[in-house]
Amino acid sequence: MQRPSKKEFSQLIEKHQAIIHKVTLVYTNGPADREDLFQEICLQLWKAYPNFRAEAKLTTWMYRVALNTAISTVRKNRNRPGFESLGAYDLATDENPEEAEQVKLLYSAISKLNSIDKAIILLWLEGKSYDEIASIMGTSKDNVSVKLVRIKRKLEELVNDSEKELS
Structure with missing residues (x-):
């Protein structure tokens, strides 16, 4: 082109x-x-x-x-x-401070992921389909599916740990 x-x-x-x-x-x-x-x-x-x-x-x-x-x-x-x-x-503060805090916790957790996992979760949060993510990342749809399950689990653990530290 x-x-x-x-x-x-x-x-x-x-x-x-x-x-x-x-x-x-x-x-x-x-x-x-x-x-x-x-x-x-x-x-x-x-x-x-x-x-x-x-x-x-x-x-x-x-x-x-x-x-x-x-x-x-x-x-x-x-x-x-x-x-x-x-x-x-x-991040711009939202009208809902609790929601803004949750977003900060999520991005903090994302920061602890490796580069590839960050890319995959970013694309998923953008609403990209598994096929699109696979195409962008140069992998298979099945691999994206497996990785997303693991990434979501890891993010949940990291967010929960951060919430505990704040309590």
Whole structure:
């Protein structure tokens, strides 16, 4: 596929920027890291666009590039002084403080998962089907199903442990 013009690419990013923002939220700690990762994902999307074969939906391809870029960045930065993967969030406070606290507990628990499990749960929380998740992650639908059961169980344990610590 031919590379789009800069204007077309900017419009594409603007239209689907929520995908990139969700990935950056899950794989970074703080606004500066999110901005850096956002830019890196956009760069990788630009570089990879000529190889997009339209065999999958554009958004599926974008998720795949974004997640691979995020995972690679986390691996590269793991030993960087001061780098902390997924810590406190600048989540907007909800009208319901109890619900906002539950969201913080969930994201805190997600932060303790490995990179692949973070990606799978992010996609599931986005409402992606098992087939879409499998396509994005390059695995089978059955593998996604098994992993999600394990991830949900692990998240439940982590949230329960956090609630106990807060009590």
